[in-house]
Amino acid sequence: MDGVKPGLASVRVAQLATVVVGLAAWELAARRLWVDPLFVPAPSAVAGAFLGIGGPALAGLADTLGKTAVAYVLSVALGASAGVAVGSVRLLRDVLSPYVIALYGIPKILVLPWIVLLLGYGTTPAIFYGTLHGVFPIMVLVMGAVRDVDRTLVTVARSLGATTWQLYWKVLLPAIVPSVLAGMRLGIVFCLLGVLVVEMFAGVRGMGHVMGSLANGFQAPELFAATGLVSAASIAIVLALDHLNDKLSHWRG
Amino acid sequence: MSARPGALIAIEGVTKRYLTGSGPVEALHDVSLSVGEGEFCTLIGPSGCGKSTLLGMLGGLVAPDHGRLVVDGRPVTGPDPRRVATVFQEAGLFPWRTALQNVEFGLELQGVPVERRRRTASELLGPLGLRGFAAKYPRELSGGMKQRVAIGRALALDAKILLMDEPFGALDEQTRALMGEWLLDIWRRTRKTVIFVTHSLHEALFLSTRVAVMTARPGRIKSVLELSMEYPRSMESPEMVALRAKLWSEIREESLRAMQP
Amino acid sequence: MKVGLLRLGLLAVLLAVWEVAGRAANPLLAVPPSAVLPALRDLLLLRSYPDLPASLLLTLREIGTAYALAVAAGLGCGFVLGMYRLVGRAWGPMIAALYAVPAVVWYPSLMLFFGLDAASKIAFGFLLGFFPITLAVLAGVRQVNPQLVVVARAYGAGAVTVFRRVMLPSMLFTLVGGLRTGLALCVIGVVVGEILGSKAGMGALINHAYGLLRTGDYVALVLVTLALVVGSDVLASLLERHARRWTE
DSSP: OSSSSOOOHHHHHHHHHHOOOHHHHHHHHTTTTSTTTTOOOHHHHHHHHHHHHHHHHHHHHHHHHHHHHHHHHHHHHHHHHHHHHHHHHHHHHHHHHHHHHHHSOOOOGGGHHHHHHHSSSSSSHHHHHHHHHHHHHEEEEEEEEHHSSSSHHEEEEEEHHOOOHHHHIIIHHHHHHHHHHHHHHHHHHHHHHHHHHHHHHOSSSSSSHHHHHHHHOOOOOHHHHHHHHHHHHHHHHHHHHHHHHHHHHHTTO | OOTTTTSSSSEEEEEEEEETTEEEEEEEEEEEEEEEETTTTEEOOTTTTHHHHHHHHHTTTTTTTTEEEEEETOOOSOOOOTTEEEOSOOOOOOTTHHHHHHHTTHHHHHHHHHHHHHHHHHHHHHTTTOOTTTTTTTTGGGGHHHHHHHHHHHTTOOEEEEESSSTTTTTTTTHHHHHHHHHHHHHHHOEEEEEEESSHHHHHHHOOOOEEEEOOOBBOOOEEOOOOOOOSTTTTTTHHHHHHHHHHHHHHHHHHHOOOO | HHHHHHHHHHHHHHHHHHHHHHSOOOOOTTOOHHHHHHHHHHHTTTTSTTTHHHHHHHHHHHHHHHHHHHHHHHHHHHHHHHHHHHHHHHHHHHHHHTSOOOGGGGGGHHHHHHHTHHHHHHHHHHHHHHOOOOOOHHHHHOOOHHHHHHHHHHTTHHHHHHHIIIIIIHHHHHHHHHHHHHHHHHHHHHHHHHSOOOSHHHHHHHHHHHHOHHHHHEEEEEEEHHHHHHHHHHHHHHHHHHHHHHHH
């Protein structure tokens, strides 16, 4: 290992170089037909395709993000409150933890066909499944945070005469905020994933459906453009959440 | 050692047992002690003698198995922040609150309106030596400062009684010495009744009006020393040297007993 | 003791509720556990789906291939990223950015590329499993004491020997954890790929049962697939514990 820590400037240069060289090599490979343009279109074609898919793609993205937002709100509300409720009662936590962790780890796609059977196609199963995906990481993180609250803080609050309600509101909740934020950051990706999966499996609208159709139609440039669009949207949302996280965590240092 | 009538704090025949992995253990056995108003009473003894448990009982956080504790005429049934304030060895400051917000926390719990509690807390910052640090978060404060905030939080309650469980235990020697002087100053100004737990003979002799020596587990009150010297005390005076020797011999005996398995 | 009993009790209650609700419901939509058992029996006796073993084998092969590729690539990339700090620091945040994107967005592109055959499932499984392995190797390499490497080099050890004799034992703990996560994700990737559309494999059977509203068979197939998923993780955790004991 070279022992010198690279400075920020050289890191940025390396990143930029990677992107530029990567794109250039890709463009070259496509133009020289080293790769089949049917499967791997040139970056220039993809860029052009952005304009081609314009309206329908943005509509699809809006639809997907709309469902994701609903699923996300539900996930956070359910996950955080369930996490606090189960995490703060010793017995509940001991009995339910293995079940919660097991459910977290099981691929939920196995029940997707059944959910679609019950809830039909379209928006409802997408929101339901998105919530199902997002709720577990949040709940697990919150449960862990509640369990790990510094005991001294609880003792101090009790000695100052705090009621049970005050203990929850003024000690527990502020203490778990960092974990809730971490869960929220994880949860958004999970919710979006859930919604996209349903759209691909049984969707009539939304980016998942759009991308699936483009794949079936062998429209590679358009598909790449659409994929890029969803990825960019996802990264933007996560960066926004990270920023929010930083702003709310100034006391942590 | 029976309780004196009319004392502010009366501990009467208190026993406490704990269940551990290897069977029941008696932490305190038939402890009796009384403390009058305005006193600075130190509890000193070997590790495991139950002094922290006793303090926890006075603070209403732990219940005795036998006996009772009476504070200001009332038996202790739970935390009573209007009468008894506790300072722990770990400052226990809420990391998401500033120093000022930490100091006013107890008042906030009692529903004191914002302006009044803010004023009370701000006025305390001066004597606490924390003027200018009101908006700082605990991570920006040194160990000694954090403890001062914790003490400020307890003082803000304006309770008659202050319980302190080795509050300077986690600090380095110099800070400890300075904090002791500072605490003495605060005590003499506020005229509170203080029960102070420590390992340090120096602190016990420097600060207290009475020193109660506890035995090794199961803890009982072995002896009580009355100190009536003037403050601030010279630790080198012949009287003090003799007292120190006496105190040490009592404690040493118990410490040796505690070290035996 | 009490906790264990309560857990079992909870499970029993849930099964009871399922049984009651299942009997009352439309059999095309929901089946009680009592109907699942005969369906499971028919499945395992190869009456309902004679090509179950072939499907199971295909899914296992897809998982195996995806995992082998993910491990190979993960070890290589993680090692490079860990050894050359500039590369690691440059590409690290870019890989972290990829984590902000739900992996399933890549699947349509893979479908376009590889079609509905095993290849797209293998590719997706590889994609999912590759990252945790790489990151674990990266973390493991970073935590190796550089002094040990210097000493080994001083004794004339070449790069491969340094890797095998010095780095590998130091990083085994982190590495094995990453390998376990990687396997779990490979399995999920293959299963997701199969259910989203495949001609063969367990996912195809599940879709077939679901499509014909053979709900009992569908549940039985899900249970078998679940056993596969859980079984692979149990196996991985046993190996992990074994490896940990070896490093202590």
